[in-house]
Amino acid sequence: MAKPKSSFRCSACGHQVPKWVGRCPDCGEWGTFDEVTTVRSASGATTTVAPSSPAMPITEITSESTKAIPTGIGEFDRVLGRGVVPGSVILLAGEPGVGKSTLLLETVKHWAAGGRRALYVTGEESAGQVRMRAERTDAVHQNVYLAAESDLATILGHVDAVAPTLMIVDSVQTVVASGTDGVTGGVTQIRAVTTALVSLAKNRGIAVILVGHVTKDGAVAGPRSLEHLVDVVLSFEGDRHSSLRMVRGIKNRFGAADEVGCFEQRDDGIHQVTDPSGIFMHHHTTDVSGSATLITMDGKRALAGEIQALTTPSTMATPRRAVSGLDSPRVAMILAVLQSRLDVKVHEREVYVATVGGMKVTEPAGDLAIALSVCSAMRNSPIPRTTAVVGEVGLAGEVRRVSAVARRVAEAKRLGFHHVVIPAGTDEPLPKGIKVTRVSNLMEAVDAAFKSVFTVVDAPF
Structure with a gap:
């Protein structure tokens, strides 16, 4: 007689x-073991079980029921991959107060406006509090149903009564599965709740969006298996000192996992920003020294930004270095390269380098803009505001190739730039109608970006 045998597998x-x-003991993760059961006969052989439905050729399986439904918010649909797929489970994580609930209220309003029912379940606020915020952001609609519940069984009862096509759970850490051990928000509870909601979504074709908390390091709170269970993981990011908000894809089974959607937080709610480049740039009426424009890539999105530099004489033995929106060690490295390769005497001056509009630049493609903005500030010679630069700077002073150059040049052309400085060796077909200069080192970049070449003592180039 076949007997079931239990074991535990790390998810x-x-x-x-x-x-x-x-x-x-293998990967060091906590709370990731799930029970698995196998059926073995007395002789030790594994017993086969007839499947409930036979396997079918992939050519005979239709995908009509899994087509994405647009939410009505273009930037949100961009990150999701054209919209919400019925039966999918989406995890939206972010810091407290960043605007997760506001964005999802806007989502259910547009969803309900299309004649579909949406159920918003809140475990952190009362129904009156959510209604008050919905009135402030104009997100009240008769097809939006609201329930303030934290018990999983009761939430499933609301699903039976309302029969929604989209359900929001805010947040998954507040929901309790009765009969499951563990405290509210603990590893065991979160896994049980998420498993039940995933099963609900798949069986009934309901799209479910879970709101998740983050740790102090910015990672999604809860067990790692939570991200494996859901179909889409999104990170909602924003600086409390800036109105800009970004929804960044981390995992997506229905589209690209590196898309970025831009939003702006206002008093009347959250609004999508279809052209965020203007937020990151300060439009000068005249050319200003110490400023350089770069075209950076955030995921698959090309964004124009401005880097500003200021240098002042210093009387201290160690001049001050202040950086905002950039990687401090990276800026220090570029200053050392300028000192060594172009004899730019930054060791005698305080240097301040910052991005405009709260932009954060972490990719190496912004190196050339940092170097040229510092050079511009040192010599009080402005770079023409119609010029953009892209390139990584090496320790030998060379300008290295970067990715997606064609997309960056196309964005510069769309924004009205007349000239783009890019690394030499780029073999991508570039858009027509804009001047492109290829440079192989810092000296050539300085020559291309400025109207006159700096006088360099013992330059290696």
Whole structure:
């Protein structure tokens, strides 16, 4: 007679052990072991079980029921991959107060305006509080149903009564599965709640959006298996000192995982920003020294930004260096390259380098803009505001190639720039109608970006 045999498998790495343990001995993750049962006969052979439905050729399987439905918010649909897929589970994580609930209220309003029912379940606020915020952001609609519940069984009862096509759970850490051990928001509870909601979504074709918390390091709170269970993981980012908000894809089974959607937080709600480049740029009426424009890539999106530099004489033995929106070690490295390769005497001056509009630049393609903005500030010679630069700077002073140059040049042309400085060796077909200068080192970049070449002592180029 066949007897079931239980074992435990780590959901993070697949390591299997005969007894449950709290920490995986292979990958070191905590609380990732799930029970698996196999049926073996008395002789030790595994018994096969007839499937409930036969396997079908992939050519005979239709995808009509899994077509994405647009939410009505273009920037949100961009990150999701054209919209919300019925039966999918989406996890939206972000810091407190960044605007997650406001964005989702806007989403359910547009969803309900299309003649579909939406159920908004809140476990952190009362129904009156959510209604008050919905009135302020003009997100009140008769097809939006609201329930203030934290018990999983009761939430499933609301689903039976309302029969929605979209359900929001705000947040998954506040929902409790009765009969499951563990405290509210703990690893066991979150896994049980998410598993039940995923099963609900798949069986009934309901799209479910879960709001998740983040840790102090910015990672999604809860077990790592939470991200494996859902179909889409989104990160909602924003600086409390800026109105700009970004929804960034981390995992997406229905589209690109590196898309970015831009929004602006206002008093009357959150609004999509279809052209965010203007937020990151300060439009001068005249050319100003110490400023350089770069075209950076955030995911698959090309954005224009401005880097400003200021240098002042210093009387201290170690001049001050202040950086905002950039990687401080990267800026220090570029200053050392300027000192060594172009004899730009930054060791005698305080240097301040910052981005405009709260933009954060972490990719190496912004190196050339940093170097040229510092050079411009040192010599009080402006770079023409119609010129944009792209390139990574090496320790030898060379300008290295970067990715997606054609997309960056196309964005510069769309924004009205007349000239783009890019690394030499770029073999991508570039858009017509804009002047492109290829440079191989810093000296050539300085020559291309400025109207006159700096006088350099013992330049290696």
